[in-house]
Amino acid sequence: xxxxxxxxxxxxxxxxxxxxxxxxxxxxxxxxxxxxxxxxxxxxxxxxxxxxxxxxxxxxxxxxxxxxxxxxxxxxxxxxxxxxxxxxxxxxxxxxxxxxxxxxxxxxxxxxxxxxxxxxxxxxxxxxxxxxxxxxxxxxxxxxxxxxxxxxxxxxxxxxxxxxxxxxxxxxxxxxxxxxxxxxxxxxxxxxxxxxxxxxxxxxxxxxxxxxxxxxxxxxxxxxxxxxxxxxxxxxxxxxxxxxxxxxxxxxxxxxxxxxxxxxxxxxxxxxxxxxxxxxxxxxxxxxxxxxxxxxxxxxxxxxxxxxxxxxxxxxxxxxxxxxxxxxxxxxxxxxxxxxxx
Amino acid sequence: xxxxxxxxxxxxxxxxxxxxxxxxxxxxxxxxxxxxxxxxxxxxxxxxxxxxxxxxxxxxxxxxxxxxxxxxxxxxxxxxxxxxxxxxxxxxxxxxxxxxxxxxxxxxxxxxxxxxxxxxxxxxxxxxxxxxxxxxxxxxxxxxxxxxxxxxxxxxxxxxxxxxxxxxxxxxxxxxxxxxxxxxxxxxxxxxxxxxxxxxxxxxxxxxxxxxxxxxxxxxxxxxxxx
Numbered sequence: 310x311x312x313x314x315x316x317x318x319x320x321x322x323x324x325x326x327x328x329x330x331x332x333x334x335x336x337x338x339x340x341x342x343x344x345x346x347x348x349x350x351x352x353x354x355x356x357x358x359x360x361x362x363x364x365x366x367x368x369x370x371x372x373x374x375x376x377x378x379x380x381x382x383x384x385x386x387x388x389x390x391x392x393x394x395x396x397x398x399x400x401x402x403x404x405x406x407x408x409x410x411x412x413x414x415x416x417x418x419x420x421x422x423x424x425x426x427x428x429x430x431x432x433x434x435x436x437x438x439x440x441x442x443x444x445x446x447x448x449x450x451x452x453x454x455x456x457x458x459x460x461x462x463x464x465x466x467x468x469x470x471x472x473x474x475x476x477x478x479x480x481x482x483x484x485x486x487x488x489x490x491x492x493x494x495x496x497x498x499x500x501x502x503x504x505x506x507x508x509x510x511x512x513x514x515x516x517x518x519x520x521x522x523x524x525x526x527x528x529x530x531x532x533x534x535x536x537x538x539x540x541x542x543x544x545x546x547x548x549x550x551x552x553x554x555x556x557x558x559x560x561x562x563x564x565x566x567x568x569x570x571x572x573x574x575x576x577x578x579x580x581x582x583x584x585x586x587x588x589x590x591x592x593x594x595x596x597x598x599x600x601x602x603x604x605x606x607x608x609x610x611x612x613x614x615x616x617x618x619x620x621x622x623x624x625x626x627x628x629x630x631x632x633x634x635x636x637x638x639x640x641x642x643x644x645x646x647x648x649x650x651x
Numbered sequence: 652x653x654x655x656x657x658x659x660x661x662x663x664x665x666x667x668x669x670x671x672x673x674x675x676x677x678x679x680x681x682x683x684x685x686x687x688x689x690x691x692x693x694x695x696x697x698x699x700x701x702x703x704x705x706x707x708x709x710x711x712x713x714x715x716x717x718x719x720x721x722x723x724x725x726x727x728x729x730x731x732x733x734x735x736x737x738x739x740x741x742x743x744x745x746x747x748x749x750x751x752x753x754x755x756x757x758x759x760x761x762x763x764x765x766x767x768x769x770x771x772x773x774x775x776x777x778x779x780x781x782x783x784x785x786x787x788x789x790x791x792x793x794x795x796x797x798x799x800x801x802x803x804x805x806x807x808x809x810x811x812x813x814x815x816x817x818x819x820x821x822x823x824x825x826x827x828x829x830x831x832x833x834x835x836x837x838x839x840x841x842x843x844x845x846x847x848x849x850x851x852x853x854x855x856x857x858x859x860x861x862x863x864x865x866x867x868x869x870x871x872x873x874x875x876x877x878x
Contacts, residue, residue: 313752316751316752320737323740327739494733494735495735497735498792499752500702500720501701501729502753502796504752647704648703648704
């Protein structure tokens with residue numbers, strides 16, 4: 310069995326090299342890397358800022374009065390604890406949380422998701438403007454900025470690029486390759502040998518996982534991005550690429566030719582990519598995205614890459630991805646057994 | 652080696668396909684399946700090759716149920732009408748891949764390359780070969796596991812006169828080596844001197860089953876192929 314799977318995997322990788330799929334996998338990380346070099350700066354307007362205050366902390370009365378007076382620019386939410394503030398911050402219900410300073414109530418620490426974000430910039434601008442309006446206040450209200458997400462823009466966008474490349478292999482590369490093998494009757498030719506359907510499917514999934522992992526590895530090598538929990542991270546990337554590779558193979562079985570597979574792939578690719586990747590920028594998307602498997606892949610990725618989170622603390626997402634992968638693998642097996650559109 | 656076909660059926664839309672068909676094929680027969688386009692010739696062969704799942708019926712090949720695909724593929728080699736090979740790769744690569752999946756020794760690849768006069772083309776990519784050469788590789792691939800039964804779907808389709816004769820010589824050689832061969836053709840005149848038995852399918856029904864001499868004098872031939 311292993312020998313057959315190995316022969317099929319090597320053949321699939323050789324085909325991927327021949328039909329230029331490999332070039333795509335190599336090109337995208339280089340393209341992204343070069344793009345990131347160019348997009349470190351941006352300027353966008355931010356309207357009303359949602360800022361959180363912790364009920365337990367003591368804030369300077371002057372600060373509170375001025376914030377209240379600036380309700381046009383600042384929407385204030387009082388939260389019970391710092392933990393709740395962090396939760397709302399992650400949900401994008403808040404743009405920042407002001408943590409009181411026990412030694413000096415006149416000064417506070419601003420907690421934000423990312424230091425280099427429009428929201429952070431806007432908060433600092435608004436508070437500076439308020440402070441300037443108050444005469445005789447020599448010290449800065451915000452003495453420090455703490456972030457939940459580590460790293461610069463390059464690192465902060467890394468989860469999006471990893472998500473993109475895993476979905477690309479799953480929804481664009483694999484459906485087209487499966488459909489091509491069906492269209493050219495190569496799959497039927499392979500089934501004229503004693504290999505089993507499961508062996509063929511495993512080989513395809515492994516190929517998808519290898520491609521996705523190579524692309525992810527290139528991201529890390531080029532950017533020099535380290536990860537706190539390497540083992541967990543690799544297992545998680547394996548789970549995600551397994552899920553979306555099996556999903557893509559299933560989509561390939563729904564199509565009789567490459568053209569329809571590519572179309573179907575894009576139809577699945579964008580709705581999985583955009584809501585998850587853009588959930589950082591929208592509260593509404595954050596509410597909708599959890600229904601997608603891609604979000605269950607993306608959120609832990611962000612946690613590991615940006616917050617030094619541990620995959621071991623996210624068993625639900627891990628199990629969810631393996632289950633979705635196993636389910637779509639089974640559906641692909643059923644269609645293959647029925648020689649669907651072959 | 653005996654093939655038992657009992658009530659084998661496959662129906663597509665608009666009643667196309669193959670109505671229930673039953674027959675027995677003995678070892679060493681060289682059977683031509685003739686009929687017009689859409690008569691069900693390819694459907695029959697593809698069902699025997701496990702390419703198409705039958706709606707009904709039972710087939711045993713040397714006592715093995717057709718549904719036991721992994722065992723049957725060692726008994727049956729199928730040559731489809733359009734060669735289904737990995738175009739990007741060489742003749743040798745294709746044969747080695749399939750030999751590996753059959754767990755056949757690599758020496759078998761050399762034998763096939765020699766038997767089918769493919770040695771000069773072993774490093775040529777499939778996409779660069781002529782249709783006749785592709786068909787030779789296709790047949791060679793089907794014979795890698797040395798199956799006792801060979802199924803050829805329209806093996807001469809698209810081939811010129813010379814290539815067609817060469818292919819028929821090849822089928823004769825395989826027949827002389829004791830293999831049971833079934834092939835389809837919609838040009839019965841061509842297989843007059845080749846087949847030992849002729850099956851005629853018409854609109855999915857088996858309308859004739861007998862020796863060539865009998866067929867060419869029958870009303871079926873007259874009716875189906877009269878100019």
